[in-house]
Amino acid sequence: MKVNRDNLPALCILLAVLALNAWALRAELHSGGVDLNDNVVHFRLASDMAGVLEHGEPGEPGEHVGNPLDFWSPEWSLGFPLVRVYQPLPHLLVVLAYFALGKSVTLLTVFVWIRFLSLVLLPLSFFAMARCFQLPPLTAAAAACLAPLISTPQLYGLEYESYVWAGFGLFPQAVATHFLLLSLGFACRALRRGGSATLAGLMLGLAFLCQFVYGYMGALSVCLLALVPGAAIPRLERLRRVLWIGAVALLLSAFQLAPLWMDRALINRVPRDQAWKSDSFGAGQVLEWLVTGQLLDSGRLPILSLLVLAGGVVLGMRFFTPRGVDFAGKFAVLGAAFWILLFFGRPFWGPALWLLGVTPDLPLHRVLGGAQVFLIVLAAIGLAAIWGELWRRWRLAAAVAATLVLFYPMVRERGQFLDMNATRLQRTVQAMEPASRSLDALVAAAQERGGRAFAGLATPTSWGPSFRVGAIPMYHLLAAAGIPTVGYLSHTMALTSGVMLSFDEKNPAQYRLFDIRTFIVPAGTKYPVPAFLTPGAVFGRFQIFDTPANGYFDLVDVTAALPVNRDDFFDTNDRWLKTAGASRRQHLRLDLPGGAGGALSPPDPNAPSPGEIVSARQTGEVYQAEFLAARPAWALFKMTWHPNWKAWLDGQPRETAMLTPGFVGVPVPAGRHTLLFRYQPGNWKLWTALAGVLAVLLMAIAERRGPRLLQ
Secondary structure, three states: OEEEEEHHHHHHHHHHHHHHHHOHHHHHHHHOOOOOOOOOHHHHHHHHHHHHHOOHHHHOOOOOOOOOOOOOOOOOOOOEEEHHHOOOOOHHHHHHHHOOOOOOOOOOHHHHHHHHHHHHHHHHHHHHHHHOOOHHHHHHHHHHHHHHHHEEEOOOOOOOOHHHOOOOOOHHHHHHHOOOHHHHHHHHHHHHHHOOOOHHHHHHHHHHOHHHHHHHHHHHHHHHHHHHHOOOHHHHHHHHHHHHHHHHHHHHHHHHHHHHHHHHHHOOOOOOHHHHHHEEEEEEEEHHHHEOOOOEOOOOHHHHHHHHHHHHHHHHHOOOOOOOOOOHHHHHHHHHHHHHHHHHHHHHHHHHHHHOOOOOOOOOOHHHHHHHHHHHHHHHHHHHHHHHHHHHHHHHHHHHHHHHHHHHHHHHHHHHHHHHHHHHHHHHHHHHHHHHHHHHHHHHHHHHHHOOEEEOOOOOOOHHOOEEEEOOOHHHHOOOOOOOOOOOOOOOOOOOOHHOOOOOOOOOHHHHHHHHEEOOOOOEEEOOOOOOOOOEEEEEEEEEEEEEOOOOOOEEEEEEEEEEOOOOOHHHHHHHHHHHHHHHHHEEEOOEEEEEEOOOOOOOOOOOOEEEEEEEEEEEOOEEEEEEEOOOEEEEEEEEEEOEEEEEOOEEEEOOOOEEOOEEEEOOOEEEEEEEEEEOOOOOOHHHHHHHHHHHHHHHHHHHHHHHHOO
């Protein structure tokens, strides 16, 4: 946009909003690498990606391999290849910026700054989208002013609470919002004024790669955009352009969408106690929030909601004028209505959601973000109309005075929230300083001991949430340091995620089963420490206890086979954990749909112990053991089963199976043997991603040189 007399006030407002937003969020730059929300897992993913790119992963002798788009993460949920099925672009942006800077600053600093900028620059993306909608500069500036002022009751929308330190840490969503807004803006230019459809598809594909739901919202919103009447471009051509945009987005994101389909049987359902995430809240609750202003104005006067109403009134009045309602107004009303209706969720729409591509696994509660995008546009139209009317009647002073009156309740409430966030952050950083040396020594000891650590479960009935340094639970600190931990679910995608929370700390056999080698409590603890644990080293305020764990490998018997699917997986394994199966080293083979299956020969009940592990070692994510089997048995590898785990027995490949409680198993003969496990996904994702980028480049060239393709 060129700077001239007409748009200079809008640009000044935009710059002021960006500066104030940066000042309000400045505490986010001083977290010191201490997080207590989902940013723990997001930084670890970025760190692991950087490690794979820089160092690769150990392979066969003389082989150096590494796939930053598909690798094993042992830290989460008893192990899971999270990056294989999780949106990777925000983490890749951090890693690419880190290497582009020549590693002159730490990866953590880059992560914190990109996280910070994704919040600070949100008004700029709203402004850019509004201008692409051909809204006047002051209306676009109004959207930029209002975007940071959203407040909801912990609904995971576009409000600060979704992103800041004391909030939920939805880093991918913060980045995805920018690509969603830009995809809508560029799609508007493509469908209304003949702009580049490839550029719109590129933004949409990047939104998918940042947050699947935001890509989904962008895709449906583009379809809605094509239906808005009054375009100069004929309907058939608009349809072709929509298909072009969709093809570009699909080609770009196919490498990440494909594993979601391939691994669908291995991806956990939403936990029962969090069903609202996949179902949303129902029409009654959503309408109550809408009418009372909670969708935009939680905990304050509903000023922003009233501005939305004002925008609707303005558009209604324009409807009866010769000028009529412009495209942006129509699209804002249509988009807000559509996403609010979809936010009603499964309790209202039921199976009809399949018609819109809403699967049972889609976190439907996140579509609130789509509704808020369009509600902000409506509010901006209302605010700009108020500014214009006051300017015409009473000039600048009246417009400024009205703005101060309107904004004061919103700015005050948002300021109080950010002050609370900054205070909690500062107190935690201060609490961490005297404990930092002890924590570093504790982490080093846990890494040297290997296996998994335990510092309480993240459940209301456990002592884990109260074991804190400042505001940070110990299991967060361990996970942030890359220690595989039983306790906290940073994600629930792995089938074994719910099983992990069934760990019984009073059962010695389960320490061996889950390979929990390090039990951590405050020194001189008031927490209950099982009598069979042996006191170990003390590190300042923290103490380690030794456990009965024996490593990532064991020899076990398989007594029966049981068909399972992801719906009954948790119940099946939870029941098994409550039996004596773990203490007797008697497991079940779990046959997933489409698995190999096959007959079993259960061992004689009077048979001796199946044998013992002689030695084991770990090199990166390559695990090797030497064992002595007293008779035919099964070797148990205590990681979440995945078909990409490859096993070699005495150098020969062997088929794997899933054993309770979701671990990898291999049948072995009697005698002394060597067993090696390695996660081996291949490089097809890398090649697919590169092919998608190449295809998009070719489509961009074709569009530029042959515009008739879109006519």
